[in-house]
Amino acid sequence: MAETVPPSASRVRSWWGWGWADAHPDDAECVAMGALIPGSLPRPLPVPRTGDLDLPAPAVEAPASLARLVRADPADRAAHAMGKAYRDVVRALRGRLGRVPDLVARPRDEQDVADLLEWAGEREVAVVPYGGGSSVTGGVEYRGDAHRAVLSLDLTAMGRVLEVDPVGRAARIQAGTLGPDLEEQLRPHGLTLRHFPQSFEFSTLGGWLATRAGGHYATGRTHIDDFVQSLRVVTPAGVHASWRLPASGAGPSPDRLFLGSEGALGVITEAWVRVQRRPVHKASAAVAFADFADALEAVRLVAQSDLMPANCRLLDAGEAGLAGAAGDGSAMLVLGFESADGPVDGRLGQAVDLARSCGGTAARASAPPALPGPSPDARAEGAGAG
Template sequence: MSSRSRSWWGWGAADEALPDAECVALGALVSDAVQTPLPVPDVAALALPKVRIEPPRALAPVMSAAPEDRASHTYGKAYRDVIRALNGDLAPAPDQVARPSTEQEVIDVLDWAADTDVAVVPYGAGSSVVGGVEYRADRHRAVVSLDLSSLDQVLEIDRVSRAARIQAGALGPGLETQLRPHGLTLRHFPQSFEFSTLGGWLATRAGGHYATLYTHIDDFVESLRVVTPVGVNESLRLPGSGAGPSPDRLFLGSEGALGVITEAWMRLQERPRHKASATVLFDDVHVAMDAVRAVAQSGLHPANCRLLDPGEAALAGVARDSQSALILGVESAHVPVDGRLAELLTLARDHGGTPLPTAPGTPNAAADTWRSAFLRMPYLRDALARMSVIIETFETACTWDRAPQLYESVRSQLADVVREVTGAAGTVNCRFTHVYPDGPAPYFTVIAPGRRGEEVAMWDRIKSAAMEILHDLGATVTHHHAVGRDHRPGYDRQRPEPFALALRAAKAALDPAGILNPGVLLD
């Protein structure tokens, strides 16, 4: 990304955003959508809040109050963030953007902030879709967005143990580029891979490439180094330990509220040399769920096991005629995988699936089509947002015994909410992104026409209803998007109160001045 400009208002690379004509054409596919796209504001013309604080001379070289920096660090990339940016609403903009190039400069920023009542919001690469990088507390003297993009190096590789010490600001592509000469890979590929950092993955417990077995970044952590306002916390590097509660687990998923992750020792893998994939069609989505459960419980551990319901399969262009599609993929660095794929396809056939014919050694066209649509979807979301189309995606997880009811209940109940909020039927689609022996992680997509000027309020009502439905069904409020601020109501209800007491105590002990990402996880 060093040679490409990031979009300050929307997803990813600025040159990948759809032009006006394509926005209009895409919006025309949604019934009752508005006819003209919201214009993209010129950063130079934005009315940013007045800068309330200047850094001390020692920190001035790592601080910026340039309008472009402040604008691009105001929000993450949730739908409500994109809409507000398009409307030029940058009221929560940080006063300064800090880009430290050493861990000592991170310490210095936190020390100064604690002494001057300045909130510090760790930014990662800004790809949060749950309000994780937006300051909403409105009780500090000023706000600094902490950007670790200059801390982006693989510092050390232990080839014997197959692990590496990596700085938290490393973006996905840069990280993999540094590992490639050694024949190694972290192989953690979330949808945001190109625009997110190792530190962001760790702080949000991100889900990645593997649909089974190694589903979260947690699975690759040997140890963490975390800067807190009361000192540096570095855990002992070990393959495993039974010595009390894990110190790493305290900071994994802490979303910058307890400390700033600056480095991590991560488990690596040999780069895969053998890959194979296939697509299986099902006429009944519930039969397909049974097949996926059999796969998840088989011990065959496919790297990819994505079930697309009829709406999602049609949207991605991989199936028609109300069919569901199961995309399977296997890989290995050491042995051929065709036999394992054949076992998986036998399971799928035994459960009513029909594999699409693919000649040995040739690409799986349906899987490639889905992957392209998957990577392109955030840009399409932004284009539809410019047409005031309401789009919401949320993910959850539940046990297999409740999965069929959850799928039907969420789709029917949320469809009613969408109709009430927008006055239109809209669509509610679903795919399984990750699967476990005891349950799936369903990922829902909502698309409906919105009303110009009311998009955020309409989205908020749909988001709130989705959290309420998940709570009533006993499912988690998030599987891998994190809590941020948008999921706080659902998280507060899901979290056991004794654990909440312990988390509050940890916050008070590690961040006594209350400056770290206020409002995330805790008030």
């Protein structure tokens, strides 16, 4: 298939916080949002500048053969120093970044990854694989002093769907592909991966694989390993490539070593993953509960039924109020069903009846008409999946 430039390639991420640098809320919006959160600061803090960080000079320099892939720009190094946990954002606001990468590399293909790993091994340089940088567990942050220098290996230049098998419903995708770019490239084929972690917009397929990410869907394929057919991984000992074959019970699965390994065993460069037709039949409802325990019982009944909701998410009173879903102290159960094959409003009705039997009150419901083709924006579809 012809290569296309991913939509996100021309935008710049915030180095210190979540989102795009050109999409930050202004001061008035920050103050208004802060008013909804107990204990928040009465005024916004100034946006930190990388020029004020006084970063140390890189402890190592890339060879001429790799110079086209490597940068030592202070802003780039700062942006790759940590993830996006609340703790990380606070540290960035205060300019306390810890060990900052000496260099940032952006390989363009698998051979680039292998060349960078070989050089790093020879020079005692630690390599930290980096996808979207959305880790909230310290997965992209180097800790310790066992290495001479640190190289952040940013894979987002490897962000394309390379091949689609419409008959087998699978796609071969590079590991640096961000969630929205992945869905946008599958859309012309009428297909979707339909894996939507909360970090969807700013995380990559490789990151999902390396962390065994869970998506928003309540039933069915809920973790990324459910989608995997095969992997390619560059390791210090060479390239691991698994076969795209039906599931086998003959001994341990090599892919399982890399899924969830957080990049410690190698750099995932691409994967064959299962995809599916885009859903065209959808129905959803919100059910309010005065008592949270009653809402929990409703979730249990729905989960143990054979209804298989795509979305079954319970918001407590605080979260429901902050989201604007309820302002009267009620908990809110959000239910959703979807299918590429036939109407789902009957299953939604049964789920709502179960919730009502536990004391819930249906606040709203919708059953959009079936669409003649692929459904609209994948990001909108993922936002409601819980």
